Amino acid sequence: MPLTVVLAASLRKYVADYDPAVGKKVDAAPGATVRQVAEQLGIAGEEVKLIMVNGRAGEWDTVLQGNERVALFPPVGGG
Amino acid sequence: MIELRNSAHIVTHGQAVYWVIDDEPLLLWASSKGVHPRESQIHALLEGIVPHRYLRNFSALNMAEQLSLCRSRVLVCGCGGLGGVVANLLARGGIGFIRLVDGDVFVPSNLNRQWFSDVAHLGWPKASAARDGMLRINPLVEIEAVDEPLDASNARSLLQGMDLCVDALDNLETRFLLDTWCRREGIALVHGAVSGWLGQATTFLPNRALGMESIFGKRRTRDALEESLGVPGPTVSLIGSLQAMEVMRLLAGKSPCYEGRLLYFDGESGQMSLIPLA
Numbered sequence: 001m002p003l004t005v006v007l008a009a010s011l012r013k014y015v016a017d018y019d020p021a022v023g024k025k026v027d028a029a030p031g032a033t034v035r036q037v038a039e040q041l042g043i044a045g046e047e048v049k050l051i052m053v054n055g056r057a058g059e060w061d062t063v064l065q066g067n068e069r070v071a072l073f074p075p076v077g078g079g
Numbered sequence: 080m081i082e083l084r085n086s087a088h089i090v091t092h093g094q095a096v097y098w099v100i101d102d103e104p105l106l107l108w109a110s111s112k113g114v115h116p117r118e119s120q121i122h123a124l125l126e127g128i129v130p131h132r133y134l135r136n137f138s139a140l141n142m143a144e145q146l147s148l149c150r151s152r153v154l155v156c157g158c159g160g161l162g163g164v165v166a167n168l169l170a171r172g173g174i175g176f177i178r179l180v181d182g183d184v185f186v187p188s189n190l191n192r193q194w195f196s197d198v199a200h201l202g203w204p205k206a207s208a209a210r211d212g213m214l215r216i217n218p219l220v221e222i223e224a225v226d227e228p229l230d231a232s233n234a235r236s237l238l239q240g241m242d243l244c245v246d247a248l249d250n251l252e253t254r255f256l257l258d259t260w261c262r263r264e265g266i267a268l269v270h271g272a273v274s275g276w277l278g279q280a281t282t283f284l285p286n287r288a289l290g291m292e293s294i295f296g297k298r299r300t301r302d303a304l305e306e307s308l309g310v311p312g313p314t315v316s317l318i319g320s321l322q323a324m325e326v327m328r329l330l331a332g333k334s335p336c337y338e339g340r341l342l343y344f345d346g347e348s349g350q351m352s353l354i355p356l357a
Contacts, residue, residue, distance in 0.1 A: 008345055009277050010305040020347035049296040050341060050354045057355040073343050073354060075294045076274035077301040078310050079161045079249035 001030050001066030003037060010074050014043045023069070034070055035060040048072045081108045083119075087128045092137060099131040105219060116219045117175040120149045130219060133173050144331035145173065151330040152176040154241045154266075156229050156257055158205040159183065160310055161271045162247030163194035164319025165326070170213035172327050176221045177213070179206040180237055182228030192312035229253055234260040243329060245322060246270040251291075251299050258283070258291040267329060269337075270294075271322040275308025276346030278318035281356065282325055282337040293356040294341060314346060 006023040007015060015024050028037050034051055038060075050073035051058040064070065086104035090097055105119040112118070120130050124146040129137065133145055140148070151174050155166050158181035169177055183205050189196040195209040204226035213222050229237060229248070234256060238244060244266050248254050254270070261268040265285040272279050283290060321342065329335055336342075341354045 006348075006350075008343070009274055009308065010302040013304055020345070049294065050343070050356075052352060052354055055352070057357070071352065073279075073341075073352070074302065074305065075298075075341075076272045076277050076279055076305055076308075077249070077251050077254070077295070078274045078306065078308075079157050079159055079247050079272060079315070 001028055001032070001064070002026070003028055003064060003066065004069045005037060005041065006069060006071040007043075008071075008073050009076055011043055011048070011072055014041055023071075028064065030066065032064055033060065034058055034062045034064065037064065037070060038072065043072065048074055050075065081111050083108055083123050083126060083128055087123075090131075090134065092134055095138065097134060097137065098128040099134055100128050101131050102218060105130060115221050117149065117221045120173060120219045121146065121175070124149060130173070132171075132217065132219075136172065140327075140331055144333075147332060148327060148330050149173050149175045151242045152178070152240055153326060153330070154178045154180065154237055154244045155247060156180050156237075156245060156253075157247035157249060158195065158209040159189060159247070159249060160192045160312075160315030161273065161319040161322065162205075162245070163196070163209060164316050165245050165247055165271075165323045166209050166213060167194050167216065168320065168323035169326060170217045170220055170222070172323070173217070174220060174326075174330065176223070178223045178225065178237065178241070179209050180225045180227070180229050181205040181209075182226065192310055192315045194316075229257060231256060235264065238264045238266055241266055243267045243269065243326060245326060246272075247319065247322070251295060251301055255291050255295075255299065261285075262287070262290060269322050269325050269329070271318045273310050273314045273318050274305050276311065276314055277308070278314050278344045278346075279341050280318055280321045280325070280337055281341045282329070282335045284335065284338055289339065289356050314344075317344060317346075 109116040109119040206224035210224035
């Protein structure tokens with residue numbers, strides 16, 4: 001099933017061809033969780049606390065149906 | 080005895096008519112009474128006279144709300160990128176007492192984004208330089224500069240008597256320390272952080288369940304790659320402005336925009352997300 005994964009800041013290092021304007025198109029197994037999709041991209045989970053699926057709060061165990069926009073937000077800390 | 084009303088005049092702004100008064104008679108009034116100028120702006124507002132410099136705050140703010148800002152006391156932790164923006168806007172907004180804390184001095188690499196850094200102030204302590212700049216902007220407010228870093232030994236005394244605190248720091252360790260002390264002392268904390276084209280802001284009210292860990296999890300140091308993204312001027316100006324807006328809303332008694340949720344701005348896509356915190 002097709003998904004769009006949106007990554008910010010430090011997470012982009014995991015995806016070489018990441019395009020910030022459109023995100024990363026991913027083909028995941030039907031019923032995959034956010035965690036499984038992140039693992040598929042090689043993203044280390046403990047770095048991320050903030051997850052949204054189609055603009056709503058998501059979790060690592062949120063089950064995806066296909067065509068969602070999964071956004072992972074690693075926090076920033078500078079000032 | 081100087082009566083403020085005698086120095087005030089009437090102006091029309093929008094569809095309303097206001098009595099306004101300029102800085103000079105307010106400063107004279109304070110001097111004649113032997114009080115700080117911030118008392119003069121409070122006195123004027125109580126008499127229904129708007130200090131002329133705040134006229135364009137109306138009617139986004141009403142008289143009672145502007146009065147509330149003028150009576151408020153705010154601690155700004157960090158006077159660099161975010162802190163410089165927040166401090167500048169709070170001084171312009173008329174926040175009566177602003178305490179600035181920063182242990183750093185201005186260096187050339189600050190000049191791309193830190194509003195109170197300029198060629199003449201390289202080598203100056205940031206808090207003191209910001210205080211001087213703010214008093215040039217608004218002599219009616221009281222500014223206290225603390226040219227030391229916030230740490231466990233001074234956090235409590237710095238928070239003493241404050242209505243609200245602004246997190247404009249640049250490292251996670253001190254952000255968590257500040258969060259802990261704001262919780263203990265029951266003081267609202269307006270958080271902001273940036274990196275590269277990314278920025279975030281949220282509000283922690285007193286007596287809250289959520290804290291800094293709801294954003295950073297177990298992480299207590301910044302990711303090296305995240306840190307290497309640098310900080311362009313527009314990112315701090317944007318997030319600092321949102322923090323200042325939230326501070327003014329809270330002090331005016333309005334509802335916060337970012338309680339329980341993190342505003343996350345991505346300047347590479349233009350997207351702003353509101354992420355629920357838990």
